[in-house]
């Protein structure tokens with residue numbers, strides 16, 4: 001059996017804290033004899049998982065692909081026996097202090113469905129989770145110093161705004177309307193009572209006495225991201241069956257911070273109010289779930305607290321604490337999802353995938369400083385909203401929840417691998433430096449393109465006064481015109497370049513054709529001359545042969561000639577006439593031969609002239625074809641005619 005270790009190297013820089021919580025088996029699971037994953041907590045920081053029979057991981061390891069035993073390291077591991085208060089003390093307590101001191105914090109609970117994410121974040125009335133504990137710590141901290149005016153409210157992502165008396169009235173009635181619809185649960189009082197005692201004993205020692213007379217105002221929001229749409233869970237509209245939920249937009253505040261536009265922020269004064277809001281939001285969530293036939297784990301729910309430190313009537317700082325209960329990470333093939341469910345699963349997996357990509361890119365950029373890979377924060381609403389925290393404007397912490405059910409082992413393994421990467425992501429301000437470099441350089445083109453295409457990415461225009469809007473429109477108009485002009489010039493340049501290239505190509509092919517014709521002409525001429533010479537030689541040879549034949553025919557041996565001579569002498573009178581007639585015949589036969597040769601030569605010359613005329617005609621035709629381009633080139637400048645001839 002092989003062992004694969006996901007434990008990172010020992011060189012421990014301050015990395016993101018990632019905790020593991022293993023939930024106990026439920027009564028039902030125990031009575032059903034649910035198959036268990038062999039999950040061995042070796043130490044407070046390492047755990048090994050052994051793939052159960054039948055899991056995809058075991059099947060592939062049996063085929064020799066991958067391993068069946070995996071070892072993982074976490075900042076700390078909490079076994080099934082861990083209580084809610086132990087978990088809070090050892091994980092989130094220090095971040096709560098930071099929050100109360102003006103720093104931002106973000107907590108993710110991550111895991112497969114039914115692994116205990118909601119239990120960890122919210123808990124039950126009898127056994128509250130980390131969220132009510134953070135709220136209680138906050139109220140305990142601000143006890144006796146609460147700002148009750150309700151006229152200072154969070155605005156955009158990091159600002160606050162003053163409300164006039166009418167707006168304050170509206171705030172109060174909106175809050176009253178929400179509370180009126182929530183039935184008081186008796187257990188809420190029980191756990192408030194319990195928590196107050198808990199913090200009196202355990203938290204008071206760390207509560208620094210504020211002698212500066214500052215006051216605190218706590219505002220909360222509760223929303224969910226479902227199918228990449230943001231829905232406010234504190235909107236009363238959900239209880240009306242006829243109304244469709246309105247999706248909210250994620251906007252940019254102008255300083256590069258994303259925020260949810262028109263999200264409700266409710267000012268709360270005590271833990272009881274906070275619990276009522278949580279109850280209201282959960283009811284809204286489940287109401288929407290029933291309406292859409294979905295289960296709660298199909299969306300990411302985000303509860304955010306904003307603490308305003310107020311000095312007199314001025315806001316000194318605002319800190320933010322977000323608790324994000326991520327949707328179950330199971331994949332669609334496992335859960336046999338179709339249609340809407342498939343789209344839903346796709347969106348969930350996509351946003352988790354992008355979260356994973358961001359975390360991996362952050363880790364890679366930090367481990368190799370020469371690299372600056374693109375971090376895709378803007379590709380999902382979830383990462384877009386928490387980009388600032390990942391960039392160093394706060395601390396992120398992750399609680400990974402797993403159950404020990406064999407049926408979800410493969411997904412659990414996936415979750416564990418993801419968290420192993422998350423654990424290697426460094427914390428601190430240098431994140432911000434790195435990411436800003438990446439944002440301004442690698443993302444520059446991407447952003448401008450995206451901003452033009454994605455309506456939701458636009459800055460919130462309604463925030464600007466009218467004259468600023470007019471100025472902005474003017475600027476945009478000028479930019480648009482400049483952009484159009486640039487595009488036109490670019491288009492002309494491209495056209496010109498293409499025209500020149502085509503002309504060049506034509507000229508080259510024309511030159512090649514003329515060269516070929518010239519070569520052909522030369523070769524014809526050479527052939528003709530050769531043929532002519534050949535004929536001439538043949539004629540000469542023939543004339544010589546004919547002459548020789550005639551001579552042979554007329555040849556008389558010497559003794560015969562002498563005898564003949566003697567005879568001739570005797571008949572002297574006839575000799576001259578014989579010789580004369582012989583010569584005449586010879587001349588006649590030579591003349592005939594010459595005539596024949598002249599005729600042949602005449603024919604050869606005609607054929608040569610004919611071929612030359614053909615060649616010249618061909619040359620003229622080619623010249624005619626080339627002339628327009630040559631003329632155009634000679635006149636230079638515009639290629640307009642060419643465009644008509646060769647449209648792009």
Ligand SMILES: Nc1ncnc2c1ncn2[C@@H]1O[C@H](COP(=O)(O)OP(=O)(O)OP(=O)(O)O)[C@@H](O)[C@H]1O
Nearest residue numbers: 023024112113114115116117118119120296297328
């Ligand atoms: N540590 C724990 N101790 C006791 N019970 C637990 C623990 N963790 C979870 N449970 C119980 O297990 C069940 C599933 O938990 P929970 O609803 O929190 O899972 P989840 O991961 O949020 O699921 P989903 O993604 O489907 O919303 C609940 O009944 C919860 O009370």
